[in-house]
Amino acid sequence: MKDGRTSDKVLENIQEKIFTGEWKPGQKIMSEIKLSEELNVSRVSVREAIEKLATLNIITKKQGGGTFVNDLGPSVYLNSLLPMLILDRDNYMDILEFRLITEPETARLCAERASEDLIKELQFSYEKMKSYSNDMKKFTEEDLKFHTKISEGTQNTLIIKVNELLRNVLEYHQRTLYESLGPEGGIHEHKFILDAIKNKDSELAAIYARRHAERTISDLRKLK
Incomplete structure (x- = not known):
């Protein structure tokens, strides 16, 4: 052997x-x-x-x-996913469908558990997204950072770890999508999610997170 x-x-x-x-x-x-x-x-x-x-x-x-x-800790068991995710970088739709399942509940938990300090960090990240609307590389980085903060707001180690694993895989694809379609949809949807989390409205946060994921999938299908 x-x-x-x-x-x-x-x-x-x-x-x-x-x-x-x-x-x-x-x-x-x-x-x-x-x-x-x-x-x-x-x-x-x-x-x-x-x-x-x-x-x-x-x-x-x-x-x-x-x-x-x-x-x-629980997150260590997910480390074995990393080589698989790196090898399967082209399965963007698979990742988006996974996010469609997980992100609404992630936003819901964040709205229930996020500290005031974390909400301020979300607000700061959103403001930076708006300021980078003409720079898709920086805009994408802040987009992913925004979602990372939402995962941190859940205070759930597995959710945080999965987001961390997906982040590097998503960056190229997200930037390509924004370069093709522009950032306007993302800016509006992130504002709705942010406001729901700030208001501790977990149901609304989940609804807006789902709509954001659904719109991204729809946009990708149109491009293909």
């Missing part, structure tokens, strides 16, 4: 030990040599698996001190 495929099997084996609780947070895992002996694979394959898990923040390597299991 090739080293790449072997390292994936090693990674799955280590993940299973961690996710089932056999290896607990803070615990030092066995050395690369012992792992290679236990799994009957090369040290190269073990090292590759360890590096991947460290990148996903599931374990931490300490120079000269060994490798330790991290304390895994």
Whole structure:
């Protein structure tokens, strides 16, 4: 078996030990040599698996001190989505349909839970969006920042993490869409969402977030 495929099997084996609780947070895992002996694979394959898990923040390597299991919050389990999302950058419609399902409830929770400080940050982000109406790169950055703030307002770690994962994938597509159709629709819709959140009107926030997602999908279909 090739080293790449072997390292994936090693990674799955280590993940299973961690996710089932056999290896607990803070615990030092066995050395690369012992792992290679236990799994009957090369040290190269073990090292590759360890590096991947460290990148996903599931374990931490300490120079000269060994490798330790991290304390895994819910958001860590979503890190494995990142390679898939990067590879599937062209599935913009799939992402928009996912947002159509999630963003209304995200806006609803934000309206219920957002602090006054976060609402001020949303307002600031919206004002910057308006000021960048002739610069689609900066406008898109503020658009995505606005949605990031809404996710933070939910105080839900999974929602925040999913938004973070989607943000980089969305940036190119969102900018292309705005360059083709202009920012006016986005500016108006973000204002409605913002006002609903400021007024703590969770139902209205969800309705406007849904309309915003639906309009974006409709615009993309027209372009295609």
